[in-house]
Amino acid sequence: MASIKSASNVTGAFMAPSSELAPLHGGDLAAASRLFPGAPEPFLDLSTGINPNPYPVPPLAPDLWTKLPEPEALSRLAAMAAQAYGAPSSAHIAVAPGTQILVALAVGLVPPGRAAVLGPTYAEHARLARLAGYRVTEVSNVEELGEADLVIVVNPNNPDGRIVDREALLTIADRLRPRGGLLIVDEAFMDVGPKCASLGDEAARGNIVVLRSFGKFFGLAGLRLGFVLASTDLATALAASLGPWPVSGAALAIGTTALADTAWRAATRVSLAGSAQRLDAMLTNAKLEIVGGTALFRLTRSPAAPELFQHLGRAGIFTRRFAEESSWLRFGLPGDEPQWQRLSAALDSFGKSPR
Amino acid sequence: MASIKSASNVTGAFMAPSSELAPLHGGDLAAASRLFPGAPEPFLDLSTGINPNPYPVPPLAPDLWTKLPEPEALSRLAAMAAQAYGAPSSAHIAVAPGTQILVALAVGLVPPGRAAVLGPTYAEHARLARLAGYRVTEVSNVEELGEADLVIVVNPNNPDGRIVDREALLTIADRLRPRGGLLIVDEAFMDVGPKCASLGDEAARGNIVVLRSFGKFFGLAGLRLGFVLASTDLATALAASLGPWPVSGAALAIGTTALADTAWRAATRVSLAGSAQRLDAMLTNAKLEIVGGTALFRLTRSPAAPELFQHLGRAGIFTRRFAEESSWLRFGLPGDEPQWQRLSAALDSFGKSPR
Numbered sequence: 001m002a003s004i005k006s007a008s009n010v011t012g013a014f015m016a017p018s019s020e021l022a023p024l025h026g027g028d029l030a031a032a033s034r035l036f037p038g039a040p041e042p043f044l045d046l047s048t049g050i051n052p053n054p055y056p057v058p059p060l061a062p063d064l065w066t067k068l069p070e071p072e073a074l075s076r077l078a079a080m081a082a083q084a085y086g087a088p089s090s091a092h093i094a095v096a097p098g099t100q101i102l103v104a105l106a107v108g109l110v111p112p113g114r115a116a117v118l119g120p121t122y123a124e125h126a127r128l129a130r131l132a133g134y135r136v137t138e139v140s141n142v143e144e145l146g147e148a149d150l151v152i153v154v155n156p157n158n159p160d161g162r163i164v165d166r167e168a169l170l171t172i173a174d175r176l177r178p179r180g181g182l183l184i185v186d187e188a189f190m191d192v193g194p195k196c197a198s199l200g201d202e203a204a205r206g207n208i209v210v211l212r213s214f215g216k217f218f219g220l221a222g223l224r225l226g227f228v229l230a231s232t233d234l235a236t237a238l239a240a241s242l243g244p245w246p247v248s249g250a251a252l253a254i255g256t257t258a259l260a261d262t263a264w265r266a267a268t269r270v271s272l273a274g275s276a277q278r279l280d281a282m283l284t285n286a287k288l289e290i291v292g293g294t295a296l297f298r299l300t301r302s303p304a305a306p307e308l309f310q311h312l313g314r315a316g317i318f319t320r321r322f323a324e325e326s327s328w329l330r331f332g333l334p335g336d337e338p339q340w341q342r343l344s345a346a347l348d349s350f351g352k353s354p355r
Numbered sequence: 356m357a358s359i360k361s362a363s364n365v366t367g368a369f370m371a372p373s374s375e376l377a378p379l380h381g382g383d384l385a386a387a388s389r390l391f392p393g394a395p396e397p398f399l400d401l402s403t404g405i406n407p408n409p410y411p412v413p414p415l416a417p418d419l420w421t422k423l424p425e426p427e428a429l430s431r432l433a434a435m436a437a438q439a440y441g442a443p444s445s446a447h448i449a450v451a452p453g454t455q456i457l458v459a460l461a462v463g464l465v466p467p468g469r470a471a472v473l474g475p476t477y478a479e480h481a482r483l484a485r486l487a488g489y490r491v492t493e494v495s496n497v498e499e500l501g502e503a504d505l506v507i508v509v510n511p512n513n514p515d516g517r518i519v520d521r522e523a524l525l526t527i528a529d530r531l532r533p534r535g536g537l538l539i540v541d542e543a544f545m546d547v548g549p550k551c552a553s554l555g556d557e558a559a560r561g562n563i564v565v566l567r568s569f570g571k572f573f574g575l576a577g578l579r580l581g582f583v584l585a586s587t588d589l590a591t592a593l594a595a596s597l598g599p600w601p602v603s604g605a606a607l608a609i610g611t612t613a614l615a616d617t618a619w620r621a622a623t624r625v626s627l628a629g630s631a632q633r634l635d636a637m638l639t640n641a642k643l644e645i646v647g648g649t650a651l652f653r654l655t656r657s658p659a660a661p662e663l664f665q666h667l668g669r670a671g672i673f674t675r676r677f678a679e680e681s682s683w684l685r686f687g688l689p690g691d692e693p694q695w696q697r698l699s700a701a702l703d704s705f706g707k708s709p710r
Binding site: 026027028029030031045048050054057062063064065066067068069070071072097098100101104105108124127128131215219220221222223224237240241242243244245246247248249250251 | 381382383384385386400403405409412417418419420421422423424425426427452453455456459460463479482483486570574575576577578579592595596597598599600601602603604605606
């Protein structure tokens with residue numbers, strides 16, 4: 001006897017968020033324009049953790065648009081992802097149009113039960129687990145994670161950059177295994193994280209699903225490309241749900257080229273680390289406490305955060321605030337020197353200008 | 356108590372099909388090259404139902420690659436899709452990277468039970484329903500569909516172009532409703548089908564999910580873009596699983612522009628119908644019986660189909676054969692005059708050349 005699940009508590013992905021603290025996600029510059037109608041545009045968007053100096057998009061063959069992507073192109077990308085992310089082989093990879101859909105599919109791999117999310121973190125994971133029928137608890141301590149059927153950890157974490165070490169995660173996976181539970185580790189920012197914390201090479205264990213995002217580190221968030229690293233059974237099941245053409249021809253071509261470009265990746269890691277240091281100095285100088293973050297974003301704390309968000313917004317600089325913690329403000333990296341100068345000037349003028 | 360579902364019977368989407376009758380899908384030219392190593396390349400690919408004269412891709416702003424797509428761009432595309440496909444409003448639309456993933460998500464909307472697929476048709480739907488835990492029956496008669504919990508109809512059908520009329524489908528939906536069952540209608544080829552058969556305007560009924568494919572009619576299969584038309588509850592649930600950035604910036608921009616181009620769409624319908632007529636004449640002249648099809652592909656029957664597939668393949672023309680029906684051969688449309696001449700010459704020489 002089948003019955004259609006109620007979607008009454010679901011927030012539609014293309015509906016504008018209704019909260020005063022909108023937008024719920026970074027990168028929504030139309031919302032920024034609405035919030036700050038008089039601000040000088042274009043906005044300097046520091047509301048995301050996306051590399052502002054993207055991988056250069058190579059010229060694209062017309063066939064990439066017109067033809068169905070070929071299985072061999074998908075295999076090549078999977079092989080390159082396995083190498084870049086440290087999976088045992090390409091049989092442990094599923095390719096997807098972003099990691100969001102992978103979470104939605106992965107939570108469906110186990111019958112709904114109790115889910116624990118290590119928080120505070122990106123709200124989508126808990127939302128998707130709830131949508132799949134889980135009772136979701138957000139816990140703040142790794143020790144509290146182990147009793148659930150589904151455990152979700154973002155590592156390094158967004159927004160605070162917290163890193164959970166490998167051994168702790170493997171212990172959780174071991175505790176989940178006897179009762180058929182699943183550990184999902186979202187390594188969206190692991191490109192700039194400590195490689196030793198990645199569980200990519202443990203993907204064969206059977207109840208670990210590692211998610212890797214392409215768009216953030218490579219600065220190509222509009223491309224929609226993400227990967228799962230998992231056991232061959234799980235990777236195969238997820239790939240089967242996504243079907244034979246999971247991503248665009250452009251994503252296959254650009255993804256394969258970019259992941260193979262080890263020189264660009266190494267140089268970018270160095271350059272992002274330098275930018276993060278420069279940003280920390282600028283933010284500290286503005287009397288903001290650095291709570292944490294990764295090389296792609298920095299989380300600050302200050303009692304003046306709400307006013308600073310408004311001040312920067314009026315100056316056309318869009319940052320990320322948090323409904324659950326009003327003293328926080330997250331900053332992405334400026335991209336070029338004029339952007340750095342614009343941020344510096346706006347921070348300098350905070351408290352000095354009439355509000 | 357959770358346990359991970361077995362994926363042992365699943366065919367990985369990026370694994371090469373192992374059957375001698377590979378490839379399982381059209382458009383796999385690498386497989387064509389393996390089957391016909393001596394053929395003149397590039398192949399003329401007639402193995403798909405994709406418009407060979409695509410919508411011209413407009414110049415793309417760099418932001419489409421680098422930025423996360425904005426919610427308002429998604430709303431605009433949903434509104435345009437509602438208008439183009441006849442849904443009551445954009446609240447009845449979910450945007451996805453192709454319809455395949457929508458089938459995978461839609462079959463998860465009802466607890467697995469009995470599924471009936473009107474066949475013979477595209478194998479993916481039955482596969483995805485099985486993957487979701489359904490017991491799947493393929494039936495050849497509309498009257499046999501009503502007893503299942505999930506009914507899947509491709510309309511117009513691929514490969515034979517069979518059209519199920521609106522009233523029959525609405526009757527099935529009515530019979531499914533009391534037991535909470537769901538009707539999925541894949542209208543991938545409805546752009547060239549009889550508009551009066553579309554259930555797009557009935558999407559509000561609550562247990563009908565209509566799928567529309569963008570890539571086939573617009574000839575941009577590599578873009579990965581598809582739509583669901585459904586009740587606001589179902590559309591919202593599907594959109595929620597897909598998350599706030601379901602498709603690429605390029606898909607948002609190109610999709611919105613192309614769907615709004617009513618002149619191109621009207622002219623293309625006329626031009627495709629003319630091409631289908633020309634193809635029918637050519638195939639009939641070659642002693643093939645036209646079984647059916649749509650304006651984007653023609654299905655033929657002939658005892659010589661296996662030999663003709665080989666003959667055309669050696670001439671660098673790749674068509675679609677069927678494991679379940681060896682006398683069938685499906686032809687997509689040639690794109691330009693040299694391609695028409697190439698097909699004509701190859702058909703003419705069949706039976707005359709040494710094999």
